[in-house]
Amino acid sequence: MSALARPAAGTPQADAAWDRRRVFLANLRSVGGRAYPRVHGLFREPSWVLFEILLPFLTTSAFVFVYRALQAPPEYVGFVVLGGAMTAFWLNVIWMMAAQLYWEKDQGNLELYFASPVDMMSVLFGMAVGGLIMSSTRAAVVLAVGAVVYGVTFTVDQWGLLLLVFFLTLAALYGLGMMLSSLFVLWGREAWHLTQLLQEPVYFVSGLNFPVGRLGFLGALAVALIPLAVGLDAMRQLAFAGALGPTGTPPPEIEALILVGMAVTFTWMARVMLRILERLAREKGRLSARWR
Amino acid sequence: MTARATAIPAAFDPGRAEGRGSADTARGFVTAALLGWRMEANWTDPLLFFIYSVAKPVASALILVFMLEVIAGPGARDLRSFVIVGSALWAFVMSGMAGLAWSVLDDRERYRMLKYVYVSPSDFLVLLVGRGVARIAIGAMGALIVLAVGVVFLGLRFDPGAVDWAMLGLVLLVGLAAIVALGVILAAVCMQTRQESWSYPEAVAGALFLLVGAVFPLAVLPLPAQAAGLALPLTWWLEGVRMALFPGGRSAIGGEGSLWTAWTGSAAPDGGAIVGTLLATSLMITLVAAAAFRVSERRAKDRGLIDRTTGS
Numbered sequence: 001m002s003a004l005a006r007p008a009a010g011t012p013q014a015d016a017a018w019d020r021r022r023v024f025l026a027n028l029r030s031v032g033g034r035a036y037p038r039v040h041g042l043f044r045e046p047s048w049v050l051f052e053i054l055l056p057f058l059t060t061s062a063f064v065f066v067y068r069a070l071q072a073p074p075e076y077v078g079f080v081v082l083g084g085a086m087t088a089f090w091l092n093v094i095w096m097m098a099a100q101l102y103w104e105k106d107q108g109n110l111e112l113y114f115a116s117p118v119d120m121m122s123v124l125f126g127m128a129v130g131g132l133i134m135s136s137t138r139a140a141v142v143l144a145v146g147a148v149v150y151g152v153t154f155t156v157d158q159w160g161l162l163l164l165v166f167f168l169t170l171a172a173l174y175g176l177g178m179m180l181s182s183l184f185v186l187w188g189r190e191a192w193h194l195t196q197l198l199q200e201p202v203y204f205v206s207g208l209n210f211p212v213g214r215l216g217f218l219g220a221l222a223v224a225l226i227p228l229a230v231g232l233d234a235m236r237q238l239a240f241a242g243a244l245g246p247t248g249t250p251p252p253e254i255e256a257l258i259l260v261g262m263a264v265t266f267t268w269m270a271r272v273m274l275r276i277l278e279r280l281a282r283e284k285g286r287l288s289a290r291w292r
Numbered sequence: 293m294t295a296r297a298t299a300i301p302a303a304f305d306p307g308r309a310e311g312r313g314s315a316d317t318a319r320g321f322v323t324a325a326l327l328g329w330r331m332e333a334n335w336t337d338p339l340l341f342f343i344y345s346v347a348k349p350v351a352s353a354l355i356l357v358f359m360l361e362v363i364a365g366p367g368a369r370d371l372r373s374f375v376i377v378g379s380a381l382w383a384f385v386m387s388g389m390a391g392l393a394w395s396v397l398d399d400r401e402r403y404r405m406l407k408y409v410y411v412s413p414s415d416f417l418v419l420l421v422g423r424g425v426a427r428i429a430i431g432a433m434g435a436l437i438v439l440a441v442g443v444v445f446l447g448l449r450f451d452p453g454a455v456d457w458a459m460l461g462l463v464l465l466v467g468l469a470a471i472v473a474l475g476v477i478l479a480a481v482c483m484q485t486r487q488e489s490w491s492y493p494e495a496v497a498g499a500l501f502l503l504v505g506a507v508f509p510l511a512v513l514p515l516p517a518q519a520a521g522l523a524l525p526l527t528w529w530l531e532g533v534r535m536a537l538f539p540g541g542r543s544a545i546g547g548e549g550s551l552w553t554a555w556t557g558s559a560a561p562d563g564g565a566i567v568g569t570l571l572a573t574s575l576m577i578t579l580v581a582a583a584a585f586r587v588s589e590r591r592a593k594d595r596g597l598i599d600r601t602t603g604s
Contacts, residue, residue, distance in 0.1 A: 051492045055496060062501045196344065197343075200351035201351040204352075
């Protein structure tokens with residue numbers, strides 16, 4: 001028994017018996033390692049600045065001009081700019097979190113992840129950290145340039161709560177991304193179409209360019225289920241204090257609590273689903289089955 | 293030996309080595325189009341595929357309709373028709389442009405077949421355009437569904453008897469060529485860039501969305517942006533389709549404060565001006581696309597980008 005508990009030094013068993021510190025450091029390194037290509041990639045692909053920052057800003061501008069054509073109150077232009085900034089994170093979550101493991105499977109990397117001596121959650125967390133840095137650049141540009149070019153005036157009374165809601169939104173969004181990525185391991189080519197399905201339809205039900213409360217029951221459902229909807233609504237209430245009047249949605253403090261619930265639930269579900277779906281994918285032989 | 297050697301060329305079919313011109317081109321195109329369609333649609337049941345295909349354009353139109361409702365209320369019926377038609381047609385533009393670029397990325401990054409496609413006897417550009425046909429078809433279906441939703445649920449007034457079918461057919465055909473040309477330019481860009489280029493077609497389409505008067509009249513844009521919009525074939529295509537489908541409707545190009553009205557003195561371009569400018573701008577963009585693709589192809593070959601795969 002003691003031989004099993006303490007394998008002799010230099011044997012494969014001894015090499016495999018990692019203490020907690022070593023496990024933690026390996027996982028930490030895998031977080032950094034998985035985030036690295038995303039951060040480093042920013043500097044290696046100059047076209048990224050044009051296609052991922054400047055052109056999406058023009059897309060946001062199109063919606064600004066729709067409101068201008070309608071002679072809408074100026075705070076609606078602010079809604080569009082804020083929505084445009086937050087789409088950077090949503091797009092990152094669905095394209096580079098949710099669908100990422102599917103791409104990795106297609107490229108033959110997924111089996112390497114599962115075979116490596118690290119927790120898959122640390123790989124997902126590394127993807128999230130790298131993606132957050134990428135998306136923050138785009139979101140900051142859209143927000144700053146949009147505010148300057150279109151003269152958006154933010155009236156913030158509770159900066160602390162606004163920042164808290166922002167970070168909670170990111171936590172909930174990336175938690176959802178981690179959860180979806182485990183589902184995408186099992187799905188095949190639907191992944192591509194599901195990613196498409198998660199764009200404009202989610203923008204619509206989340207009230208990307210208009211107050212989500214105007215959607216009635218559909219809006220309420222989105223606030224309860226989609227981090228983008230609840231986070232955006234809370235941030236609008238806080239960034240344009242008093243401009244909206246009654247929104248038909250909960251106050252930002254309650255929405256912050258909803259976001260806490262979402263962040264915890266999605267991250268926990270990501271962990272559980274990853275294990276279940278990994279087992280299912282192994283059983284069905286889909287872990288390394290590419291292009292299906 | 294000599295007799296046998298001379299007998300071989302008599303049985304040899306030079307067409308197999310040199311190609312059969314347009315017949316081979318057509319065959320390559322049809323094969324690529326079929327392959328594209330099967331890759332897009334053969335893995336799922338038709339209902340699911342239909343939902344995937346129409347949810348995006350319908351939701352895009354609904355976002356704009358709700359923006360109108362929130363600000364202008366039900367009174368802005370005229371503008372609602374304008375927005376629904378523009379949004380529906382834009383679904384077609386996005387699919388057309390993205391199809392070609394995604395073919396390059398699909399074949400290079402996912403299936404790793406681009407190098408084999410490239411060395412096959414068929415023309416590379418013909419095969420890429422063929423692959424893009426499936427997405428164009430999906431985009432067309434999405435556009436039709438959005439228009440149908442507009443007519444049935446959103447109060448879009450449509451009178452088939454009032455449609456100028458000849459003009460509609462002409463502008464659709466020329467506009468399709470312009471959309472494919474834009475797709476070819478994006479395919480040329482994607483040959484040079486890495487895996488993240490999946491999002492590039494949407495980014496470009498989003499930027500063009502601002503300039504072409506798809507969902508608001510160009511008159512609200514600053515003058516340089518209006519000038520850029522007037523130089524794009526998509527602006528004239530949208531105007532032509534709108535005029536053909538809904539004669540007497542609102543113009544995206546002319547009107548008070550527009551560059552067009554300031555230049556010409558007319559409230560809106562007539563059919564002749566629309567078709568003429570659409571032809572000229574489409575021809576220009578097609579020539580630019582052909583040149584850009586050949587330059588990109590040569591550079592990709594020189595730098596070994598045709599079989600490069602990347603990750604992030």
